[in-house]
Amino acid sequence: MAEPIIRMTNIEKHFGSVIALAGVSVDVFAGECHCLLGDNGAGKSTFIKTMSGVHQPTKGEIYFEGEPMNFGDPRDAISAGIATVHQHLAMIPLMSVSRNFFMGNEPEKKVGPFKFFDHEYANTVTMDAMKKMGINLRGPDQAVGTLSGGERQTVAISRAVHFGAKVLILDEPTSALGVRQTSNVLATIDKVRKQGIGVVFITHNVRHAMAVGDRFTVLNRGKTLGTALKGEIQHEELQDLMAGGQELATLEGSLGGTV
Amino acid sequence: MSDAQTSGVDERVKQQSSLRKALIRPELGGICGTVIVFILFFLFAGDSGMFNSQGVMNWSVVSAQFMIIAVGACLLMIAGEFDLSVGSMIGFSGMMIAIFGVTLGWPIWLAIIVTFLMAMAIGWVNGMIVVRTGLPSFIVTLAFLFILRGFTIFLPQVIERKTIIGGIKDAAEGDWLGVVFGGKILKGFFQWLGDNGVIATFERGTRAGEPVVDGIPMLIVWAIVLVILGHVLLTRTKFGNWIFAAGGDAEAARNSGVPVNRVKISMFMFSAFCATVFATCQVMEFGSAGADRGLLKEFEAIIAVVIGGALLTGGYGSVVGAALGALIFGVVQQGLFFAGVESSLFRVFLGVILLGAVILNTYIRRIITGER
Numbered sequence: 001m002a003e004p005i006i007r008m009t010n011i012e013k014h015f016g017s018v019i020a021l022a023g024v025s026v027d028v029f030a031g032e033c034h035c036l037l038g039d040n041g042a043g044k045s046t047f048i049k050t051m052s053g054v055h056q057p058t059k060g061e062i063y064f065e066g067e068p069m070n071f072g073d074p075r076d077a078i079s080a081g082i083a084t085v086h087q088h089l090a091m092i093p094l095m096s097v098s099r100n101f102f103m104g105n106e107p108e109k110k111v112g113p114f115k116f117f118d119h120e121y122a123n124t125v126t127m128d129a130m131k132k133m134g135i136n137l138r139g140p141d142q143a144v145g146t147l148s149g150g151e152r153q154t155v156a157i158s159r160a161v162h163f164g165a166k167v168l169i170l171d172e173p174t175s176a177l178g179v180r181q182t183s184n185v186l187a188t189i190d191k192v193r194k195q196g197i198g199v200v201f202i203t204h205n206v207r208h209a210m211a212v213g214d215r216f217t218v219l220n221r222g223k224t225l226g227t228a229l230k231g232e233i234q235h236e237e238l239q240d241l242m243a244g245g246q247e248l249a250t251l252e253g254s255l256g257g258t259v
Numbered sequence: 260m261s262d263a264q265t266s267g268v269d270e271r272v273k274q275q276s277s278l279r280k281a282l283i284r285p286e287l288g289g290i291c292g293t294v295i296v297f298i299l300f301f302l303f304a305g306d307s308g309m310f311n312s313q314g315v316m317n318w319s320v321v322s323a324q325f326m327i328i329a330v331g332a333c334l335l336m337i338a339g340e341f342d343l344s345v346g347s348m349i350g351f352s353g354m355m356i357a358i359f360g361v362t363l364g365w366p367i368w369l370a371i372i373v374t375f376l377m378a379m380a381i382g383w384v385n386g387m388i389v390v391r392t393g394l395p396s397f398i399v400t401l402a403f404l405f406i407l408r409g410f411t412i413f414l415p416q417v418i419e420r421k422t423i424i425g426g427i428k429d430a431a432e433g434d435w436l437g438v439v440f441g442g443k444i445l446k447g448f449f450q451w452l453g454d455n456g457v458i459a460t461f462e463r464g465t466r467a468g469e470p471v472v473d474g475i476p477m478l479i480v481w482a483i484v485l486v487i488l489g490h491v492l493l494t495r496t497k498f499g500n501w502i503f504a505a506g507g508d509a510e511a512a513r514n515s516g517v518p519v520n521r522v523k524i525s526m527f528m529f530s531a532f533c534a535t536v537f538a539t540c541q542v543m544e545f546g547s548a549g550a551d552r553g554l555l556k557e558f559e560a561i562i563a564v565v566i567g568g569a570l571l572t573g574g575y576g577s578v579v580g581a582a583l584g585a586l587i588f589g590v591v592q593q594g595l596f597f598a599g600v601e602s603s604l605f606r607v608f609l610g611v612i613l614l615g616a617v618i619l620n621t622y623i624r625r626i627i628t629g630e631r
Contacts, residue, residue: 090514092574099504103512104504104517116495
């Protein structure tokens with residue numbers, strides 16, 4: 001493959017005396033789904049916050065489309081094309097889907113000296129974007145509160161795509177969802193990837209990662225344990241790497257290999 | 260993807276009846292309430308003079324007063340905050356106009372402009388404290404309720420040794436800005452109506468032949484203009500979307516790049532602006548400023564907004580609804596007088612309708628957010 005969209009090498013992040021990241025290297029290519037796996041406290045959140053400009057790395061380099069980059073705050077990252085869909089979605093249940101879709105990026109049309117919210121445009125775009133992702137709304141004025149968790153994830157993802165994301169960071173999008181909703185979100189990830197967007201999929205569920213991932217990077221105690229391509233690595237190996245090997249092997253024995 | 264989703268209709272979503280759809284419009288309660296109130300008073304006070312020209316003007320003026328402060332309270336509540344200092348701000352602004360215009364002898368237009376700037380600065384301080392400290396606006400503005408009322412009583416006593424300052428009518432004579440708040444429009448039209456016997460005219464005295472209601476007070480014009488402006492701002496502009504977002508979930512709005520703090524602070528300033536419009540109209544009409552003006556108005560504004568369908572928790576509501584709430588308020592308050600009902604019962608009515616509205620709103624909110 002060509003140049004990665006984003007390349008982060010030897011990223012370190014210290015919070016006072018705590019070393020949250022101790023040399024993490026990850027790169028993301030266009031049109032791939034790069035899964036970032038790790039147990040709780042492995043440094044996944046710190047790492048994606050560094051990628052999306054919330055934290056500045058203590059050490060290490062970030063290259064965006066080949067150029068060295070220094071994101072001062074999340075807005076820099078967003079305008080460069082790095083969008084994050086958080087665990088806690090930036091969605092407001094009482095507002096309609098189209099108002100949510102354009103929140104912070106409202107389309108305007110000029111009438112004389114005044115500028116008005118262009119509802120017509122917003123509604124059409126929202127309905128189209130939702131249809132592309134396989135969600136049929138009752139109407140663009142349907143409140144987000146009536147959507148299921150998976151559908152809300154999809155709204156958030158298609159919003160990021162519509163506003164020109166090149167890299168889409170998904171922070172545990174499937175962790176609180178049921179089986180059916182999870183498969184919908186995974187299908188959405190697949191559609192986004194096919195549009196040439198680089199997806200960073202953070203999860204601690206190996207099964208979900210194996211379903212859509214092209215490459216897998218495991219984080220453990222603030223370090224990368226290497227990146228593997230799809231097909232090179234087995235489900236069990238990933239699980240072991242995430243948990244740090246030893247204890248889980250014995251645990252798994254007693255649970256009959258069900259974890 | 261399942262068949263249901265590709266075929267266009269999700270079989271799990273029940274068809275919503277149009278009644279249920281109408282129910283989730285925030286104005287619904289206000290519309291129903293308005294219709295009921297008018298029917299009731301037509302039946303019980305129809306022949307009391309409530310619906311002749313003076314009667315209509317009477318409750319229209321009272322409703323317009325409520326509307327002016329309800330618009331400010333409505334937008335602020337949708338942005339997720341309260342302003343309990345509205346009533347004190349009314350008293351304070353009126354008093355400042357009187358002190359500047361009468362005691363200090365400034366031209367009235369200057370007194371009005373300086374008062375507006377002061378009021379909006381206080382609104383800004385309210386907003387800054389709420390946004391910076393993260394304290395509930397309930398407490399912060401409660402503090403200002405007392406601070407402003409205290410100054411409103413203290414200042415005239417120190418300066419003039421009394422709690423009412425009069426003489427504003429004379430001071431405002433011929434003032435271009437005074438007319439914007441205290442004047443009347445469509446005088447010719449009302450004269451014409453009077454000449455043609457549509458509305459009542461004075462039968463004797465120095466004003467014989469002139470209509471009893473000789474024009475529409477600027478107070479009503481301000482109310483209508485503010486309601487239209489507020490409605491358009493809320494539903495048809497980018498800023499309106501930000502108001503909903505700031506009140507719906509401030510954190511989510513911030514993550515999406517909405518300047519939540521700026522929105523909230525400007526809504527506090529707008530609330531102060533509306534209170535000052537109320538105060539200026541009142542001072543121009545009465546010709547005096549009193550230290551007890553505007554007492555309890557903050558609660559009346561909030562009640563009108565809640566009757567209009569806004570949620571106390573923010574993020575949902577309608578300016579038109581709040582205006583209807585204010586109309587119900589004014590019609591009932593004056594209507595009970597026309598119907599000859601003991602006026603203290605008005606408070607009973609207020610409590611009952613407030614409770615009903617809040618319960619209805621909670622139910623509506625459950626429908627919108629799909630909670631069960």
